[in-house]
Amino acid sequence: MIEAVSPLPPADVLHVRDTCLCFAAQRAARKLARRFDAAFRPLGITNNQFSLMMRLSVPKPTTVSELADFLGIDQTTTTAALKALERGQLVILTPDDKDKRIRRPALTAKGANLMHAALPIWRAEHAQLDVELAGKSTVIRTALDRLAAPTPPSPNRKD
Amino acid sequence: MIEAVSPLPPADVLHVRDTCLCFAAQRAARKLARRFDAAFRPLGITNNQFSLMMRLSVPKPTTVSELADFLGIDQTTTTAALKALERGQLVILTPDDKDKRIRRPALTAKGANLMHAALPIWRAEHAQLDVELAGKSTVIRTALDRLAAPTPPSPNRKD
DNA sequence: TTCAAAAACATTGATATCAATATTTATAAT
DNA sequence: ATTATAAATATTGATATCAATGTTTTTGAA
Numbered sequence: 030m031i032e033a034v035s036p037l038p039p040a041d042v043l044h045v046r047d048t049c050l051c052f053a054a055q056r057a058a059r060k061l062a063r064r065f066d067a068a069f070r071p072l073g074i075t076n077n078q079f080s081l082m083m084r085l086s087v088p089k090p091t092t093v094s095e096l097a098d099f100l101g102i103d104q105t106t107t108t109a110a111l112k113a114l115e116r117g118q119l120v121i122l123t124p125d126d127k128d129k130r131i132r133r134p135a136l137t138a139k140g141a142n143l144m145h146a147a148l149p150i151w152r153a154e155h156a157q158l159d160v161e162l163a164g165k166s167t168v169i170r171t172a173l174d175r176l177a178a179p180t181p182p183s184p185n186r187k188d
Numbered sequence: 189m190i191e192a193v194s195p196l197p198p199a200d201v202l203h204v205r206d207t208c209l210c211f212a213a214q215r216a217a218r219k220l221a222r223r224f225d226a227a228f229r230p231l232g233i234t235n236n237q238f239s240l241m242m243r244l245s246v247p248k249p250t251t252v253s254e255l256a257d258f259l260g261i262d263q264t265t266t267t268a269a270l271k272a273l274e275r276g277q278l279v280i281l282t283p284d285d286k287d288k289r290i291r292r293p294a295l296t297a298k299g300a301n302l303m304h305a306a307l308p309i310w311r312a313e314h315a316q317l318d319v320e321l322a323g324k325s326t327v328i329r330t331a332l333d334r335l336a337a338p339t340p341p342s343p344n345r346k347d
Numbered sequence: 348t349t350c351a352a353a354a355a356c357a358t359t360g361a362t363a364t365c366a367a368t369a370t371t372t373a374t375a376a377t
Numbered sequence: 378a379t380t381a382t383a384a385a386t387a388t389t390g391a392t393a394t395c396a397a398t399g400t401t402t403t404t405g406a407a
Binding site for chain 1: 194195196198200201204205207208209210211212213214215216217218219220221223224235236239242243245246247259260261295300303304307310314317321324325327328329331332333334335336
């Protein structure tokens with residue numbers, strides 16, 4: 030059996046590097062994460078925690094799974110994220126009366142106060158980002174939403 | 189001292205939810221990561237490992253730091269990623285002759301072979317993605333590259 | 348009613364990520 | 378030549394992420 034040990038053709042490598050949307054998305058997301066993490070650092074929260082708690086700022090009752098859906102993350106990731114916020118007393122999880130499987134996450138007073146402090150920070154950072162993107166923000170967000178949209182059904186895909 | 193315990197105004201919450209580029213980027217990146225992770229799973233690698241090894245498929249000698257720069261990740265993250273690939277014998281780290289601080293990562297024969305198997309998988313998955321995006325791929329990639337671009341210098345920012 | 352299937356959440360193990368910090372080596376200034 | 382600084386990499390500790398799997402509770406079908 031002949032095994033290839035040669036490197037890939039340079040043209041192929043360059044093509045992947047210059048066109049891969051997955052790679053481009055990871056890189057862009059990391060960059061923005063670092064940026065907003067830095068902005069929120071004085072408050073002791075990350076950009077992820079901000080997004081999660083922003084969802085909890087809507088009075089509507091929520092579940093762990095609904096939260097996961099909204100954030101686009103796994104349910105197990107959500108459980109882990111909530112645990113950290115619980116430790117910091119920013120979020121409290123209350124068992125549901127009707128359905129004993131459900132634990133409803135909600136902001137504590139401390140968490141709500143923190144969001145009041147976080148909002149102007151988000152505003153300032155995002156305004157600066159908008160300036161840097163010179164009017165392209167909407168186009169970019171539309172593109173990102175498209176990437177996050179559910180995969181359209183296809184006869185070739187087994188989900 | 190009066191402390192606000194009320195939730196944020198619903199209009200503010202919705203505005204953040206609907207406009208935050210950081211959140212949109214995280215969600216899109218996670219979605220694509222899951223997708224390509226699944227595609228590469230038969231090979232036992234992740235989308236991140238694919239991107240890293242793709243860079244190593246360029247014959248040009250590299251360093252850990254240069255790799256970090258290219259991937260847009262921290263140098264410490266790169267060290268950790270290389271460690272996993274080393275364990276799998278897909279990558280080997282060789283001390284540099286001239287500069288004893290430098291360890292040069294390179295694909296092993298096993299790693300190169302794996303990339304030969306990975307390329308058609310990437311092609312197929314990306315082609316499918318392109319179809320789903322209905323001709324918007326280039327626009328989207330341009331947007332992502334813009335987000336990943338270095339922050340333009342500003343008198344207000346201290347880097 | 349009983350019981351199988353589904354739903355909600357948690358746990359484990361692995362990679363991924365970065366800030367803060369440490370270590371080793373090279374470079375530049377004195 | 379010494380020494381201070383910078384550069385390259387590694388380590389630690391925390392959150393982030395998901396697949397696989399387990400547990401408890403609910404729901405639906407026989």
